[in-house]
Amino acid sequence: MPALLSENVITAAKVETVYGTDAVPTGADALVTSEVKLMPLEMKTVSRKLDKPNSGSDQELTVDFHAMIEFSVELVGSGVLGTAPSFGKLLRACRCLETTVATTSVTYTPQRASTTSLTIYFWLDGNLHKLLGARGTFTIEVNSQNIPYLKFKFTGLWVQPIANANPTVLGGWTGFQIPVAVNFDNTPVPALHGYAGVYKAFSFDAGNNVQVFNNPGEREIRITSHAAKGSISMLAPDLATKDFFTIARNNTLGLLKIEHGPTTTTKWFLQCASNTCQIMNPKYGDDEGRATIEANLNFVPTLAGGDEWALRFAAT
Secondary structure, three states, X not given: OOOOOOOXXXXXXXXXXXXXXXXXXXXXXXXXXXXXXXXXXXXXEEEOOOOOOOOOOOOEEEEEEEEEEEEEEEOOOOOOOOOOOOOHXXXXXXXXXXXXXXXXXXXXXXXXXXXXXXXXXXXXXXXXEEEEEEEEXXXXXXXXXXXXXXXXXXXXXXXXXXEOOOOOOOXXXXXXOOOOOOOOOOOOOOEEOOEEOOEEEEEEEOOEEEEEEXXXXXXXXXXXXXXXXXXXEEEOOOOOOOOHHHHHXXXXXXXXXXXXXXXXXXXXXEEEEEXXXXXEEEEEEEEOOEEEEEEEEEEOOOOOOOOOOEEEEEOO
């Protein structure tokens, strides 16, 4: 029997109408992914702890089992202003609120609660693994001279895998646009606490707390909280121009704006209001002999909540 080909993979996702009920994704729901990693059976067990007249391991009994999947998606707008990107459903299942302004913008912000869940299918050369009721978290990586990425990690209810031929991707990829690299031509300088400077790398972590609940009367994947963090690497300014050390020491909150994309229909912004971005632990680094500022970022909501960051697809 020939071996399974590890490169022959397809990942598809579809929003569920009823939580945990198979939404049956097809090739039309296929995602453009990279670096996909399936954890097909994650198990939690307890030992029987038997009293016995010898030493050795006890049998372990399974008390919970679920599946997980990780993958990257290129971060780029849909190509049509006011139309959600094809990966928008993934953000919604990461407890993001999707707000659309017709012909103008689509914005994702954190929300306290969400009912959106996904059915995710993963085909490996004719082996089909399903995740039902999937919810997750994500990070964003925007590194110079690279492609900007959304990196997702989903947890879902386990389903017995079956033999099922890989589907034909019938236009499933047509909604995904080709991204452009992070560089001088495509990426304006960021604004961090009012300072616009050359940056080398930026990361953002939505920080969703994803929990598996498997108790009498409930079996659900739920996001119980979130705490967004990030990091940035910029060429270091002189202190007279910007003193990030004093800003950090004083626990000052400020704005952040990361922008990328040369065309209005594929451009995106990651933004924080003037009172939500905190600079943490700044230190000096090196970029080919040039000093950099390496800092962690903390995103602090106001008392209203859900306003500490926004991922926006718009022309301006």
